[in-house]
Amino acid sequence: MPLLASQVASVPASGIRRIHELALQLDDVIALAVGEPDVDVSRHVLEAGSAAWLADDTNYTANGGIPELRGAIKHKLRERNGIDVDLERIWVTSGATQALNLAMALTLAPGDEVLVPDPGYTTFTMNARMLHAEPVPYPLHADAGFLPDIDELEKLVGDRTRLLIVNSPSNPLGAVFPDEVLVSLLDFAARHDLWVISDEVYEAFSYGHPHVSLAALDTDDRVFSVFSVSKTYALTGARVGYLVTPPGLADIMRTYQEATISCVNTPAQRAAVAAITGDQSHVDAAAAHYRVNLDAATELLRERGIRYLPPTGAFYLWIDMSHATDGDVASWAESFLLQKRVSVAPGSAFGRSGEGWIRVCVAAARADLLEGLGRLPAPDAG
Template identity: 55%
Template sequence: MPQLSTTVASVPASGIRRIYDLARGLEAQGQEVLDLCVGEPSLAVAPHVLAAGARAWTEDATQYTPNSGLTPLREALVTKLRDFNAADVGLDQVHVTPGGMQALQQAMAFALSPGDEILVPDPGYSNFPMTARLVGGVPVAYPLHPERAFVPDIADLEALVTPRTRALLVNSPSNPLGVTYDRATLQALLDLARRHDLWVISDEVYEYLDWSGEFCSLTALDSPADGGGRVLGVFSLSKTYALTGARVGYLVTPPGLDERFRAAQEASVSCVNAPAQVAALAAVTGPQDAVEDARAHYASTLAAGRAALDARGVRYLVPGGAFYLWIDVSHVSGGDVAAWCEDFLRTEHVAVAPGSTFGSLGEGWVRACCAGDRDTVARALARVPARP
């Protein structure tokens, strides 16, 4: 076999998927698994969204669409960005992608040439450094410490900037931490990027799950009047509308990049499948009751998970957003939380994601997804070993 490219060979396997696959193996043997390892909403998709997608299939709406997506969907997203995010963007700035992951990859492809560095959070979503490596970039971790409530220290980031640094990745609300940054923090990060002329990739996938009720969009802070034109906003319909398998996301770019996006999209996936875009349009423009119901459900499951941990004296980070609990298991993980998670799955039949897959500073922690059934979350986290 010929040698693989160095970029593909440099992409590590996902520690989340490792646990996921082991859990599926146990289930195939007929064993029950309480699965909290993958960020998968358990709620059903709203009926009007399913109906729109089904009509698109039965009416044979299966042709190519424009590279940047169906115009009605993009127009609806422009309106959503204005009304929810307070972001004043034009139609030429909004581009539909196969999920938030492809929006992330396009953003990194726009920002990074081979060998360029991108600052990524540690702990942070494991796909951030994986995607950077896939496009030939070099991920450089910036630390998020518990004593600072996992909020970045600007001085730490300043010290990491080199002549090869080209981009800064910001994720709020955060996966895996559930941390949400306030306006002052986001503005300080944007100011840092301006000082060093960096791109900013803003992952806002969990935008509707800000428990403070005061979500601030970094994409909206990138005002042309303030020297804007450096933020690439990554969004997804997966978490908001439980459309994880439909694979619809979108990328918001500064003005003037629409031709470049269309070329890059044509070279990678051409376009998002049409029925999924039709369903997405129904989701964005139709009744939003399901979104509010989902918020209430996730708040309830997070509360159930926290109560189970509190009863056992286990330390965790109180989430400001998203639907994860970041749990300290250092009292039992013995310095190898990945191995502990595998053992916990085999012995207690509970699947959680090892913190080390989110960066070196995640050692001793686990991420538990609380998007599922309330009883399942409570039962699973009641099996976490009590703290002495």
């Protein structure tokens, strides 16, 4: 048979999915590896999607999405994110995953370099490789609270660098970047004339510090913003996200969207309208649930002497297990799953700087979460 494209072999597999799929084959597993909200979808959202199916509201929509959804997003961006854009900059996508792929496809040519956070979401690197571009990890270090270091970024930027990816609130770190860090990242991008992709999928979940959208600080139209209804409204399977572009890209976005998905399915868009415009108390309740789980989990880790990054956003805990992993956290996570029946995501799945760490999703029943964390080996007291 013919050979596949040359870049296929360079696309890394997901270390998270490996653990998850192994867990699915086992009984009585406490699942803490995958970022799946454990709250129910609000009834009015389900009813809106169901009504669209029953009314046979299933035709093609405009490439950018139905007017009602784009209008709802426009209002939401202005009121909640401080971003005032026209409708032609708002593009409804098949989840944030497609939004991210679109933004990278628009900004990266073969051979270009993209600065990706390490630890960072696995798809950043996967997309870059699929697009024949080169991901260049910028390390986030434990001794700096896993915040970006501009001096380190300056050492990594080069003639082929075209794009910087920023993720706050962070998956996997559960960290929200302070305003001054966001401003310094934009200044860095401006100095080197880089595009910026701001992944804000976990925008609804920040603790102690309000989420700030990078585009609200952008003064020279270099930021692509990636959002989703998946985590905010527990609609992961509906596959609705949206990309907010810099101005002047409507025609090319129409072409790219047509060539990839044409449009997102209509009932899912109707559900998203209801989610964004309807009562938000269920979002507040979800955030409170995750916050309480985080508090309970960190208290347990403190009592057991296990180091972790204090969480300020999303619904993840970033936990240091280097005392137990012997330099290979991926193998340790697999053994831990088989022996203790708890699935956790190995930190190395998110980049080299994640070695020795694990990501735990706290979107779970509290008793299960605490039981799973209780099975982690604590550092040797001796």
